[in-house]
Structures are given as structure tokens and as C-alpha cells.
Amino acid sequence: MPIESQQTGISSQLRYQHGGHFLVDCEAGEEGSLCTTADSISIRAGQQIRRGQDVETWNSVAIYSNQEVDGSVSLRLIIFHPDWEEPLQIACLRSRPEDAFGQASTLECDLEHKHL
Numbered sequence: 001m002p003i004e005s006q007q008t009g010i011s012s013q014l015r016y017q018h019g020g021h022f023l024v025d026c027e028a029g030e031e032g033s034l035c036t037t038a039d040s041i042s043i044r045a046g047q048q049i050r051r052g053q054d055v056e057t058w059n060s061v062a063i064y065s066n067q068e069v070d071g072s073v074s075l076r077l078i079i080f081h082p083d084w085e086e087p088l089q090i091a092c093l094r095s096r097p098e099d100a101f102g103q104a105s106t107l108e109c110d111l112e113h114k115h116l
Contacts, residue, residue, distance in 0.1 A: 059080055
């Protein structure tokens with residue numbers, strides 16, 4: 001999906017039609033696509049890797065959502081590597097859509113890498 005297509009306003013339309021704090025828009029080539037909203041998401045993407053003589057599919061990246069007690073919502077981007085003992089969180093994006101006193105466009109970006 002081209003980066004510029006992410007800012008089309010479709011998320012606002014889907015939010016009002018179907019509810020949910022998160023927009024999921026996935027393209028999987030000829031296998032199909034998915035576009036929906038949800039209150040929580042868990043997405044994993046894997047790729048084939050070679051380990052010795054074997055080829056296997058390794059889950060390389062995951063996106064997890066969470067809604068906090070204070071109403072804020074977050075997306076965490078986690079990467080995995082077969083040689084690592086722990087996954088690594090490389091980003092956490094947090095917003096407060098229910099905060100009537102804040103700015104609607106506020107998005108906090110924590111790019112500190114954290115071992116999980």
C-alpha cells in the first residue's frame with residue numbers, strides 16, 4: 001500500500017460506521033485483502049528463512065494494540081529474530097481519542113528500543 005494512501009480519511013468513515021479504536025487495512029496480493037475497524041488487534045507477519053538445511057516461516061514482526069484504563073490507545077511494534085532470546089519493541093504509538101480537552105491530532109511516539 002502506498003504511504004500516501006494512509007491519509008485518505010477512510011479511518012474516520014469506518015470508525016463512525018463500525019466503531020473501534022483501530023483501523024486494519026491489509027493487502028495480501030492475490031490472496032485477498034481486509035479493511036475493517038476493531039477495538040483490539042494482533043497482527044503477525046512472517047517470512048521464510050533458512051536454518052541449516054531447513055526452510056521455515058519465522059514470525060518477524062507483530063503489531064499489538066491495547067486500550068489503557070485512562071482511555072488512551074496504543075499500538076506496539078515488536079520484531080523477532082531467531083538468534084535473539086527476547087523480542088524487541090521498536091515503537092509504541094499512543095493516542096487519546098476520548099480526551100476532549102486535548103488536541104485530536106496528538107500522537108505520542110516512543111521509539112526507544114525495549115527488550116520484552
